[in-house]
Amino acid sequence: MASSAQLKARGYLLLASFFAVLVAIFMPLFPSVHGGKVNGLDYLDNFFNELSKGSAYYIDKQLEKVAKYAGQEFSTSMKMKSADDAALAGKLFTTNGIPAQVEDTLVKVNGDFGAMLTAMLKDADLMYNNDGAAITAKYAVNERKAMLTWYQALTAMEKDLTKTEKFEQAQVVKATMTKAVEPAYNYYKVEAKSVKAEMVLLIASLAFYVIYTMWYGFGLLYLFEGAGIKLEH
Structure with missing residues (x-):
């Protein structure tokens, strides 16, 4: 059986090496997809974003x-957060052939429901495939701002359609928002990777997480036992 001094030595060694690795994780030692170096958390965050x-x-x-x-003809009114947001929303709609009237923060649209959703989805597809330049060229506005405005417009549209009991249309609008516009915005400039192609790094990162957690736990365990504190199951 190990003595108290030996247990303490093991604990200090494990904890010291644990924090040494922790410092290394927070240092810019890992390659970035945009060039240069990033810390370990940013590297793994981007890695799992690519997989997802x-x-x-x-x-x-x-x-x-x-x-x-x-x-299918439809009409709705959307309350935007600001007059500038409303003006940009009106521009997005009219650029895609959907008539829109802007009154301060209120945007009223009417036209082809399917055509409107298709235009939004095609913009989301461009954004998802990191082709923001095509959106900027189309609307003469920053691509992120354009997609954020689509998201805000869809949010307001869903509320209005639900309020007027047009539940089927509201459901389709919400699906367009959550399954297309939102992920396209969130994953913009992230390169998609398949799990199969990155299986080795995926397994290694998950194994490291488990081992690193146990590393800290055993360090504390040995330190406490060396100090005479018994940990019971």
């Missing part, structure tokens, strides 16, 4: 679902 992006693409399915609404 590969399984978060639903835009093609949404395009199929909204096709049945082509030619």
Whole structure:
């Protein structure tokens, strides 16, 4: 059986090495997708974003679902957060052939429901595939701002359609927002990778997480036992 001094030595050694590795994790030692170096947390955060992006693409399915609404007339009013947001929302709609009237923070639209959703989904597809330049060229506005305005417009539209008991349309609008516009905005400039192609790094990172957690735990365990504190199961 190890003596108290030996247990303390093990504990100090494990904790010292644990914090040494922790310092290294927070240092810019890892390659960045944009060049240069980043810390370990940013590296792994981007890595898991790349993996999740590969399984978060639903835009093609949404395009199929909204096709049945082509030619269906609709009208709605959207309360935007500011007059500038309303003006930009009006510009997005009219650029895509959807008539829109802007009155301060209120945007009133009417037209082809299917065509409107299809335009939004195609913009989301461009954004999802990191082609923000095409959106900027289309609307003469920053691509992130354009997609954020689409998201805000859809949010306000869903509220209005639900309020007027147009539940089917509200559901389709929400799906367009959550399964297309939102992930396209969140994953912009992230390169999608398949889990199969990155299996080695994925297993290594998960194994490191488990080992690193146990590393700290055993360090404390040995330190406490060396100090005469018994830990019971």
